Amino acid sequence: MTVLRTPGGLSLRFRPRALVVGAGCALLAAGLGVLAVAGGDYPMSPADVLRTLTGGGTPAEEFIIHELRLPRLVTALLVGAALALAGAVFQSLVRNPLGSPDMLGFTQGASTGALVVVVLGGSSLALSGAAVASGLATGLLVYALVARTGVHGYRLVLVGIGLNAILTGINGYLLTRAPLMDAARAVLWLTGSLDGRGWSDATPLLVVLAVLTPLVLLGCGPALRMMEMGDDTAAALGVPVRRLRLVLLGAAVLLVAFAAAAAGPVSFVALTAPHLARRLTRSPGPNLLPAMCVGATLLVGADLLGQRVFADHQLPAGAITGAVGGAYLVWLLAVERRAGRL
């Protein structure tokens, strides 16, 4: 821990290692971003990219970077950060390393709305709107089911897993009702993909993140750290436990819903990013900011990999995060079991 103090009695405390991890991830994400923006069917040198970004490119370069590659990169960064933040909040709230929105039905809930739009036919704007609406509805439903006893860890996990199973069934049914072409489009959406994402996908999520990041990090972060020690201990230290849970649950559900609306239910980022962040920073606590940096880096990396790993064939980013994240989950289960924490 490092402490900065001003003569006026102000003091800031931080872990240098967490800062290094955050900065390292940001640098890595920037590097991957340059690669992502420079490469593709119309390769450019990093110098060309920089020149275009500062306003000196040809009209074709301007179009490719500003309308095609940059929005895709920004969407990947935002979705990764949003999912990681939501995952870190959920895992801390339910005090369970597996308590991520993928497992608790929230991403499935967002998918249901999107699939309904696919079946009924609708614009991509309607699809995003429906994903947000049904993601929020899932959040409200979960809250209604667990509210009476307070949003306790295990109850939330069990209700979430049950709901996840139900929604998976509904989503499967909706897929069988969709016309074949639409079903194919829906499956791609369900995998989570950044292909063809434009500014209209990135902007709503950017707004949500701009509002919720300070609220969650600065407004709730220290209290969330106290919550790790149990509701009673947190309450004894002056944390308004019920209100905090409600605010954080709401914020996490919003993040997941808007992230899903932007890129589909990209799997495992919400689960893995907070874990990786904790391992890298080696510090207890929710590690919210490092988790966001790791999440953004993960998704940009996954998208880049998906675009480049097969020369003639693109993989959706969600397929990469699913494969890598699934392997990580198996490894985590083995390690946690050995450590006696599961």
Add this chain to the structure above:
Amino acid sequence: MEAGTSRLSGTGMTLAYDRRTIAEGLTVAVPDRSFTVVIGPNACGKSTLLRALSRMLKPTAGAVLLDGEDIHRRSARQVARTLGLLPQSSIAPDGITVSELVARGRYPHQGLLRQWSREDERVVEESMAATGVDDLADRAVDELSGGQRQRVWLAMALAQQTPLLLLDEPTTYLDIAHQIEILDLCARLHEEQGRTLVAVLHDLNHAARYATHLIAMRDGRVVAAGPPGEVVTAELVAEVFGLPCRVIDDPETGTPLVVPSARRRATTLAPEPA
């Protein structure tokens, strides 16, 4: 009842979880600067009383008064600067060190721009010294023994610097030596730092030895309250616990010592009804 003032009291409280009522019309007062111990059989409402006194449970009727004001009219943070609570079980976050955990007790005194003052640093060091965990400062809490861990949690509660400190069964899960160690520590904190302590204890003899004020409860009511010498009698133990016993003087301290009556051999050997 002891004469004197009381910063913390509950009057006419009805305490309930959901629809299950634990206590009705419960009235208690914690004498200032006392070491108050609450005793009673399982499920008599001891811990529920402590939850109500610490603002965790809102009485459905009646009120808890802290410094003359309804405790629920103050924010959780305001209360946390006056009244601390060591719950029955707390979770030490993975890999946290002793000094980091104790530092968390400073939370109610901190803010966004006042994250770690010199005052915080000093209080954490003092709290660790007072509980004898200062030489464990950099050890991980999950590596410690049960007794050491309980001292660390106590240090965290001390770092909160509240004049009132509530302890919910602080000796549970500890062996006898560590139980005495924790209680001695509590008694010292009470005497040296002038804090008002309220503890729920299971062991009557511990309660009688360490308390300056005893509250005996049964079925959600207070059966007796006062100094242990007056409260702990064979009649009271029979009434509260349904246990026939003799009460003698503790040869070490002169406080009441409860010795359960021996049952007939045949009864002892017969299987206990469930």
